[in-house]
Amino acid sequence: MDEIRLSVSAADQLSSATSSAIEQKHEKIGGPAARRRRNRILIILLVVVLVAAGVFVFFRWVRPMFAPLYKTTFLIDSAEGDLTSVMNTLSAVVGNSGERDSQSLRSFGGECGADDNTKQLVEFGTGNRKQIADAARSVRQGTKATLQRGIVEAVGDFTSGWSQNAKQVNRIIVVTRHGKDACDPDDEFVQTQIRDRVAAAGLTIEFRFIGYQVSGDREHLRKLTTQLGTQEPTFTDSPDDLKRVLDWYTITEPVLRSSQSVVNVLNPTVDKLNAATAALKDGRFDTAETAVAAARNAVVDVEIKDLDGRTSSEAAVRLRDMAVSLRSLQAAVIEAAGTLLDAARSGRNLTEPLAVYSKAAEAYNAKAQEMTGELTSLRSKGPGGTS
Known part of the structure; x- marks a missing residue:
């Protein structure tokens, strides 16, 4: 039988092929290249997880910290009438609004059933006061007053885009020269639409209606506000009156609200200390310690910061200073209460610490009374206000 022999070159080729096959197998099973691929996959997965966690933290905790206290839509009637006075007034007033407010501008007026009979001219955002003023001056005259569709779409604006929800107040300030919608005769149906849209938004939205040179159909506007569960409209006939009322709703009412919040938070805590x-x-x-702890936790920094952003208003400057003073006086009352508590626990004579506490409490009460009087006076100057 012939002996089977391999040449040297053939043996080398076989050995090389076998080694290559073994190396490929090792790579597939757990060689360096495979490990590198696995490491890259793990790194990519880790990066994805970290990015997702960062996005969650940003939207869950960080972004809400910068949410505005107020979110306001100006809804303006562009149908027939004195459009120039309305837009000039809005341009002047919005420039003095709160710098941290998120605001938008929408107009209504056009042909019935047309897609463009209401338009959002400026989206929600902070620091866009000049943009709103410029857009207001460029609004063109419409034809028919599509009031109710304007309201429905304005409500929808609160949940569209990337705009954040307000921490305290969502509102629509409507300036109209028409008390009745020109296109939707079924008031009940449209008002149901408005209420449903508000409910679907999951928000509480306040309405402020200003009727400017409205004649003949004011009752329809009153009926609309009643069905929306908001305060009655304020009617104005002159550009000066329009400016006064729009200024009140845009600038003064938020000042009054934040200032009142300071009093509402601080006064009860001092009552508990007393x-x-x-x-x-x-x-x-234990009762005293609980009261002191509650007083220390009474924080009004957000409200005071809001007043800081409204210092273009004389009332805001005055009330902001009062609020800061009230907070400082409350801190003195808390310190005196803590000293009094320590003295009582140690069995020391309470005459001196009690006198210190009483003096601090009297100073606080005097300032609180002064601020309450200022708020009462300011409130009486508003639409429908009484002294």
């Missing part, structure tokens, strides 16, 4: 001093006489230290 009750705590009486509890100390009976040895009820």
Whole structure:
């Protein structure tokens, strides 16, 4: 039988092929190249997880920290009438609004059933006061007053785009020269649409209606506000009156609101401290300690910061200074209450710490009374206000 022999070159080729096959197998199973591929995949997955976590943290906790207190849409009637006065007034007033407010501009007026009979001219955003003023001056005259469709679409604006929800107040300020919608005779149906749109938005939206040179059909506008559950419209006949009322809703009302919030937060805590001093006489230290802790947790920084952003208004400057003073005086009351509590626990004589506390409380109460009087006076100057 012939002996089977391999030449040297053939043996080398076989050995090389076998080694290559083994190396490829190793790469597939767990060689360096495979490990590098796995590491790259793991790194990519880790990056994706970290990015997703960062996005979640941003939208869940970071972004809401910068949300505006107020979110306001100006809804303006562009149908027949004195459009120039309305737009000039809005341009002047919006320039003095809160710098941290998120605001937008929408107009209504056009042909019934047309897609463009209401338009959002400026989307929600902060720092866009000049943009709104410029857009207002460029609004063109419409034909028919499509009031109710304007309201429906304005409500929808609150949930469209990337605009953040307001921390405190969502509102639509309507300036119209027509009390009745020109295209939708079925008021009940449209008002149901408005209420449904508000409910679907999951928000509480306040309405402020200003009727400018409205004649003959004012009752329809009153009926609309009643069905929307908001305050009655304010009617104005002159550009000066229009400016006064629009200025009130845009600038003064938020000042009044933030200032009142400061009083509403701080006054009850001082009342609790006053009750705590009486509890100390009976040895009820736990009651006093709870009151002091509650007072320390009464924070009004957000409200004061809002007033800081409205310092173009004289009322805002005055009330902001009062609010800061009230907060400082409350801090003095809390410190005096803490000293009094420590003295009571140690069994020391309470005459001196009680006198210090009483003096601090009297100073706070005097400033609180002054601020309350200022708020009452300011409120009386508003639409429908009484002294």
